[in-house]
Amino acid sequence: xxxxxxxxxxxxxxxxxxxxxxxxxxxxxxxxxxxxxxxxxxxxxxxxxxxxxxxxxxxxxxxxxxxxxxxxxxxxxxxxxxxxxxxxxxxxxxxxxxxxxxxxxxxxxxxxxxxxxxxxxxxxxxxxxxxxxxxxxxxxxxxxxxxxxxxxxxxxxxxxxxxxxxxxxxxxxxxxxxxxxxxxxxxxxxxxxxxxxxxxxxxxxxxxxxxxxxxxxxxxxxxxxxxxxxxxxxxxxxxxxxxxxxxxxxxxxxxxxxxxxxxxxxxxxxxxxxxxxxxxxxxxxxxxxxxxxxxxxxxxxxxxxxxxxxxxxxxxxxxxxxxxxxxxxxxxxxxxxxxxxxxxxxxxxxxxxxxxxxxxxxxxxxxxxxxxxxxxxxxxxxxxxxxxxxxxxxxxxxxxxxxxxx
Amino acid sequence: xxxxxxxxxxxxxxxxxxxxxxxxxxxxxxxxxxxxxxxxxxxxxxxxxxxxxxxxxxxxxxxxxxxxxxxxxxxxxxxxxxxxxxxxxxxxxxxxxxxxxxxxxxxxxxxxxxxxxxxxxxxxxxxxxxxxxxxxxxxxxxxxxxxxxxxxxxxxxxxxxxxxxxxxxxxxxxxxxxxxxxxxxxxxxxxxxxxxxxxxxxxxxxxxxxxxxxxxxxxxxxxxxxxxxxxxxxxxxxxxxxxxxxxxxxxxxxxxxxxxxxxxxxxxx
Numbered sequence: 001x002x003x004x005x006x007x008x009x010x011x012x013x014x015x016x017x018x019x020x021x022x023x024x025x026x027x028x029x030x031x032x033x034x035x036x037x038x039x040x041x042x043x044x045x046x047x048x049x050x051x052x053x054x055x056x057x058x059x060x061x062x063x064x065x066x067x068x069x070x071x072x073x074x075x076x077x078x079x080x081x082x083x084x085x086x087x088x089x090x091x092x093x094x095x096x097x098x099x100x101x102x103x104x105x106x107x108x109x110x111x112x113x114x115x116x117x118x119x120x121x122x123x124x125x126x127x128x129x130x131x132x133x134x135x136x137x138x139x140x141x142x143x144x145x146x147x148x149x150x151x152x153x154x155x156x157x158x159x160x161x162x163x164x165x166x167x168x169x170x171x172x173x174x175x176x177x178x179x180x181x182x183x184x185x186x187x188x189x190x191x192x193x194x195x196x197x198x199x200x201x202x203x204x205x206x207x208x209x210x211x212x213x214x215x216x217x218x219x220x221x222x223x224x225x226x227x228x229x230x231x232x233x234x235x236x237x238x239x240x241x242x243x244x245x246x247x248x249x250x251x252x253x254x255x256x257x258x259x260x261x262x263x264x265x266x267x268x269x270x271x272x273x274x275x276x277x278x279x280x281x282x283x284x285x286x287x288x289x290x291x292x293x294x295x296x297x298x299x300x301x302x303x304x305x306x307x308x309x310x311x312x313x314x315x316x317x318x319x320x321x322x323x324x325x326x327x328x329x330x331x332x333x334x335x336x337x338x339x340x341x342x343x344x345x346x347x348x349x350x351x352x353x354x355x356x357x358x359x360x361x362x363x364x365x366x367x368x369x370x371x372x373x374x375x376x377x378x379x380x381x382x383x384x385x386x387x388x389x390x391x392x393x394x395x396x397x398x399x400x401x402x403x404x405x406x
Numbered sequence: 407x408x409x410x411x412x413x414x415x416x417x418x419x420x421x422x423x424x425x426x427x428x429x430x431x432x433x434x435x436x437x438x439x440x441x442x443x444x445x446x447x448x449x450x451x452x453x454x455x456x457x458x459x460x461x462x463x464x465x466x467x468x469x470x471x472x473x474x475x476x477x478x479x480x481x482x483x484x485x486x487x488x489x490x491x492x493x494x495x496x497x498x499x500x501x502x503x504x505x506x507x508x509x510x511x512x513x514x515x516x517x518x519x520x521x522x523x524x525x526x527x528x529x530x531x532x533x534x535x536x537x538x539x540x541x542x543x544x545x546x547x548x549x550x551x552x553x554x555x556x557x558x559x560x561x562x563x564x565x566x567x568x569x570x571x572x573x574x575x576x577x578x579x580x581x582x583x584x585x586x587x588x589x590x591x592x593x594x595x596x597x598x599x600x601x602x603x604x605x606x607x608x609x610x611x612x613x614x615x616x617x618x619x620x621x622x623x624x625x626x627x628x629x630x631x632x633x634x635x636x637x638x639x640x641x642x643x644x645x646x647x648x649x650x651x652x653x654x655x656x657x658x659x660x661x662x663x664x665x666x667x668x669x670x671x672x673x674x675x
Contacts, residue, residue: 021502031493034489035549039523207421237610237649239612239630240630240649241433244433247435254435316414348612365521389519
């Protein structure tokens with residue numbers, strides 16, 4: 001090292017390992033910063049919307065302050081709170097945020113939106129506004145729940161949406177209770193998302209095992225051709241494949257046409273927009289990933305394993321079940337983790353090929369953002385989805401560690 | 407009798423054929439439908455015609471979408487490849503704290519449910535005033551594709567002998583020159599593979615596009631997506647075939663490059 005010419009810049013550069021590592025870190029930095037700014041922070045902000053109460057906290061300051069000592073069992077509060085609310089409404093109108101505030105309140109108590117918009121006309125002189133005036137345009141002010149909601153503006157955070165996303169709410173006393181059965185929909189959606197993902201994973205495992213064995217035992221050039229055929233769908237558009245299934249399974253599609261031609265059915269079956277069609281499309285998309293995961297482990301195992309087991313007196317099933325399958329389990333586990341995690345987040349396929357009862361969490365995240373602009377609830381459902389992914393990831397890591405130890 | 411080994415092997419083979427047919431059916435079925443002379447997405451087709459290919463290459467809705475897809479794909483690929491290659495070199499050669507965490511952060515877009523990313527992009531680009539612009543989609547797709555580039559370049563750097571860089575330096579090459587004349591040519595197959603897959607990621611992406619693009623900037627998958635919901639016509643099938651063909655060509659090209667690189671290495675040149 002010391003032999004280098006003193007004028008060579010490189011000698012300084014390579015002498016200091018720390019300096020070199022700093023330079024290499026600077027190569028990582030642009031992408032890291034890019035992902036943090038365009039992915040991490042936006043996703044974090046979206047998830048934060050699940051608990052974000054800033055809008056109400058900012059715009060209903062006076063009302064919330066006037067309710068500091070109030071509690072729901074006291075009934076509707078006194079005139080001072082009505083007057084504070086009139087001030088808040090006027091301030092929000094001046095700031096141009098009244099529409100958003102009314103919308104946010106409406107998400108928690110349906111039907112109050114128009115009242116708050118109409119109240120904007122009454123509050124030019126907030127101190128002259130009477131209890132009767134305000135109650136006339138916002139009838140809900142004559143009842144306790146709206147006042148409880150207004151009092152919640154004391155905090156910059158709310159648990160309303162997170163509770164709502166698992167069919168819970170707070171009663172008048174503030175205790176967490178189940179929502180009435182007719183409004184409970186989200187637990188059903190979460191279970192459905194889990195059930196569909198588990199079923200797709202199980203179907204993929206069952207269908208993949210024989211294929212992986214055939215691929216592992218095939219001789220070139222067949223092994224290469226078979227593998228390419230399995231891989232090819234992986235590289236073609238998910239959207240295209242989903243659209244194809246709609247065409248194949250529709251009323252006039254080839255499946256129904258064949259069944260009609262064979263005389264097996266009298267009239268076309270309703271195959272598309274069902275849970276069955278959703279499974280078909282999802283398995284078709286995710287199956288290659290499972291086959292690859294199992295194949296990668298299978299190729300490393302000696303081929304004579306099963307024969308050794310059977311020669312020691314086990315029948316074929318025992319040999320497969322007790323010897324081969326445990327050795328394949330790392331591949332099955334990795335494949336299951338990949339398939340399950342992808343399946344949990346599925347959006348395009350259920351939207352296009354599932355019926356209304358087959359939609360998964362992602363569809364509702366999109367729906368509450370696009371259609372009802374209920375960002376709090378969309379954020380809360382996104383939090384549930386992320387929680388499921390996290391549990392799946394932790395479960396996979398735990399299983400893997402367990403497998404390594406034994 | 408059932409466990410007779412030959413029969414079992416034949417059943418497994420039959421099962422594999424059925425599965426292959428199942429995997430390939432949705433792709434195969436698009437070919438005749440795109441060539442139909444009718445106006446419905448049904449089989450068997452009433453007659454053959456190239457009409458629907460003419461539609462997607464002349465109807466402005468489809469041509470605009472195709473051009474947009476290419477522009478977004480190329481720009482996002484360029485950005486993802488530049489950022490991803492640099493990051494992979496840094497992660498592969500550097501020894502600094504938090505490397506695993508950095509790789510995890512960079513890989514985040516791969517595991518995030520796409521809808522969450524789409525909604526997050528929507529509110530982010532709305533807040534910076536870029537919503538509906540082509541730039542927003544390019545940036546979003548670059549983030550989605552960069553982890554793929556990082557993975558492939560990391561893999562090809564594993565086989566790179568770093569003494570070559572030292573040899574270059576000892577002969578007086580500066581860091582930039584070594585990078586350009588030694589490193590890039592040798593890991594080029596990895597970079598190119600990463601770039602091609604990055605392009606496919608962008609070219610096929612529909613969810614983020616449907617959240618953040620305006621009608622004038624809609625991409626090909628986005629146009630197919632709205633086509634499925636609004637007006638089902640065989641043009642969708644023709645567009646799908648074009649999408650698959652472009653993917654297929656790029657993929658064949660990728661494997662050709664990889665094979666050539668391997669032969670090159672084996673040849674000892």
